[in-house]
Amino acid sequence: MYNFEYKKAGSVAEAASIIGADADAKLVAGGMTYIPTLKQRLAAPTTVVDMNGLGDLAGISVAGDTVTIGAMTRHAAVACSADVAAAIPALADLAGHIGDPQVRNRGTIGGSIANNDPAADYPAGLVGLGATVKTNRREVGADDFFIDMFETALEQDEIVTSVSFPKPVKAAYMKFPNPASRYAITGVFVAQAHDGVRVAVTGAGPCVFRVAAMEAALSSNWSADAVADISVSADGLNEDIHASAEYRAHLITVMAKRAVAKAG
Amino acid sequence: MTLTVSMTVNGESVSADVEPRTLLVQMLREHLGLTGTHVGCDTSQCGTCVVHVNGESLKSCTMLAVQAEGADVTTIEGVADGETLHPMQQAFHENHGLQCGFCTPGMIMSSLDLVKNNPDPSEREIREWLEGNLCRCTGYHNIVKSIDAGAKAMRS
Numbered sequence: 041m042y043n044f045e046y047k048k049a050g051s052v053a054e055a056a057s058i059i060g061a062d063a064d065a066k067l068v069a070g071g072m073t074y075i076p077t078l079k080q081r082l083a084a085p086t087t088v089v090d091m092n093g094l095g096d097l098a099g100i101s102v103a104g105d106t107v108t109i110g111a112m113t114r115h116a117a118v119a120c121s122a123d124v125a126a127a128i129p130a131l132a133d134l135a136g137h138i139g140d141p142q143v144r145n146r147g148t149i150g151g152s153i154a155n156n157d158p159a160a161d162y163p164a165g166l167v168g169l170g171a172t173v174k175t176n177r178r179e180v181g182a183d184d185f186f187i188d189m190f191e192t193a194l195e196q197d198e199i200v201t202s203v204s205f206p207k208p209v210k211a212a213y214m215k216f217p218n219p220a221s222r223y224a225i226t227g228v229f230v231a232q233a234h235d236g237v238r239v240a241v242t243g244a245g246p247c248v249f250r251v252a253a254m255e256a257a258l259s260s261n262w263s264a265d266a267v268a269d270i271s272v273s274a275d276g277l278n279e280d281i282h283a284s285a286e287y288r289a290h291l292i293t294v295m296a297k298r299a300v301a302k303a304g
Numbered sequence: 305m306t307l308t309v310s311m312t313v314n315g316e317s318v319s320a321d322v323e324p325r326t327l328l329v330q331m332l333r334e335h336l337g338l339t340g341t342h343v344g345c346d347t348s349q350c351g352t353c354v355v356h357v358n359g360e361s362l363k364s365c366t367m368l369a370v371q372a373e374g375a376d377v378t379t380i381e382g383v384a385d386g387e388t389l390h391p392m393q394q395a396f397h398e399n400h401g402l403q404c405g406f407c408t409p410g411m412i413m414s415s416l417d418l419v420k421n422n423p424d425p426s427e428r429e430i431r432e433w434l435e436g437n438l439c440r441c442t443g444y445h446n447i448v449k450s451i452d453a454g455a456k457a458m459r460s
Contacts, residue, residue, distance in 0.1 A: 041325040042325070043305075043323055043324065043325050044324055044325065045305070045324060046307065046324035046368070046370050048370075071366060071367065071368070071371075072348065072366060075327075075348075075366045075367070075368070076347055076348060076366065078325070079346065079347075088324065088368075090368075090370075090371060092371060116360075139348075139435075139436070140351070140435035140436025140437075141361065141414070141417065141418075141433055141435065141436055142348075142351065142354055142361050142362045142363045142414070142436045143348065143363070143436065145360045145361060145362050146362050146363075146366070146367070220349055221349060222435065
């Protein structure tokens with residue numbers, strides 16, 4: 041790891057001013073991706089700004105049909121929350137299958153979505169439910185937040201503060217996890233969301249994406265059979281030692297079927 | 305540049321001068337001499353470095369020492385009561401829950417966090433909880449038996 045200055049943020053505004061003034065200063069939330077990135081010398085920040093002291097960014101609240109999760113809320117807190125389990129059980133289920141217990145005790149929703157790893161679980165949950173990302177400057181819909189591999193709509197001095205999830209009629213998430221890391225080789229989140237049917241795929245492509253053909257089919261017939269014959273092209277999908285693009289394309293249909301069956 | 309970091313480790317107040325990039329596990333092993341916490345993969349997957357920070361298990365190879373400023377840390381060295389093994393350690397001993405022993409400190413620290421929240425875990429719950437702890441001797445069967453026995457001993 042290259043050395044860096046360490047600064048514990050006292051407020052969101054202070055953190056924003058540091059990263060706004062220095063493009064090589066970076067935030068760390070749970071650090072479950074960023075610290076391994078530093079260890080591999082894939083990043084060389086001037087200053088690491090630690091968000092872990094900002095307790096007011098952590099917490100879960102439910103108001104009406106909306107569940108709001110603070111950016112520094114750990115995956116374990118979402119997985120164990122009775123409020124989340126009651127309002128959106130698919131979201132608690134998704135959080136409870138990220139990484140392993142020790143990763144879930146440390147990793148945060150804000151860190152996960154700001155990093156936008158192509159194999160992260162939360163992007164599928166946000167896009168699948170039509171969530172809204174709140175930052176220190178504005179609100180961004182999930183469909184517009186995730187841009188490309190490790191790229192989001194966040195500006196240089198913009199910081200995620202919370203995510204609001206509208207309660208769906210029904211929803212479920214199924215993933216084919218990497219056996220070692222539990223990252224999604226392919227994960228599919230399906231929902232009868234507040235604004236219609238949504239099918240969001242993570243792990244398969246460079247960035248989370250929706251499958252319009254599956255959404256249309258499920259809108260008229262909510263059943264696993266409705267998506268069984270819909271295949272997604274392997275063009276542009278991820279390919280690595282764990283799975284070929286064709287295999288990932290195949291998994292999209294399989295995981296979509298299983299997710300619809302799970303949602304009931 | 306170094307920073308002075310102070311925390312409580314196994315009930316004792318400690319401090320050390322570390323760089324910002326010093327990992328918690330490096331501080332424990334190299335500055336404090338607590339070598340019971342191991343480094344296996346160094347990529348947050350194997351779990352040999354699991355310690356408790358403020359009562360929760362986490363991977364000390366994926367946390368900066370400065371992030372543990374003021375924290376209450378427990379390592380495998382802080383589990384036994386003097387010469388008397390903790391019931392979970394005793395259960396690993398009695399059930400042959402180890403072969404080479406390299407993964408054992410992490411297995412025990414992880415299992416203690418499981419039992420804290422789930423005093424009577426099923427075999428499936430134990431196996432799922434061990435997602436982040438790898439044993440390369442392939443000794444999982446006896447490790448699961450050990451945790452089941454340890455949890456039982458801790459309940460009584």
